[in-house]
Amino acid sequence: xxxxxxxxxxxAVAPDGTGTGxxxxxxxxxxxxxxxxxxxxxxxxHVSWQVGVFVIGLAVVVAGIIMLPLPGPGWVVxxxxxxxxxxxxxxxxxxxxxxxxxxxxxxxxxxxPRVRRRNIILTSLGLAIxxxxxxxxxxxxxxxxxxxxxxx
Numbered sequence: 001x002x003x004x005x006x007x008x009x010x011x012a013v014a015p016d017g018t019g020t021g022x023x024x025x026x027x028x029x030x031x032x033x034x035x036x037x038x039x040x041x042x043x044x045x046h047v048s049w050q051v052g053v054f055v056i057g058l059a060v061v062v063a064g065i066i067m068l069p070l071p072g073p074g075w076v077v078x079x080x081x082x083x084x085x086x087x088x089x090x091x092x093x094x095x096x097x098x099x100x101x102x103x104x105x106x107x108x109x110x111x112x113p114r115v116r117r118r119n120i121i122l123t124s125l126g127l128a129i130x131x132x133x134x135x136x137x138x139x140x141x142x143x144x145x146x147x148x149x150x151x152x
Contacts, residue, residue: 050088064078082096
């Protein structure tokens with residue numbers, strides 16, 4: 001829970017020329033805590049704030065992990081928890097920036113005509129295989145509804 005400074009009320013801020021090649025989407029907002037100034041000015045209050053943000057973010061991330069095998073928007077909730085952490089922790093802000101960059105790159109690759117054509121062909125082939133397997137199953141066993149099972 002290091003804010004990048006030993007002085008109360010200061011935040012770690014990345015310089016503009018870090019060499020990352022990123023375009024700043026939030027002007028005038030550097031890395032670091034987004035806590036109100038009166039909280040950042042008191043060390044104990046700021047650490048308590050960070051602990052609270054961490055616990056709330058952890059609860060949201062754990063809920064998202066639980067939702068992965070269960071019904072619910074697991075990944076959305078996990079990224080929501082990361083966004084909560086990113087309000088206070090530089091490492092979470094960097095992870096979110098990396099994730100946004102990778103998702104944007106994947107979306108651009110998916111829009112490539114050659115990739116779209118390949119995906120359509122593979123999907124069609126997969127659907128044809130599934131249709132053949134379902135047809136073979138129905139030909140061999142027929143349709144038996146669970147509520148119309150004959151006594152044997």
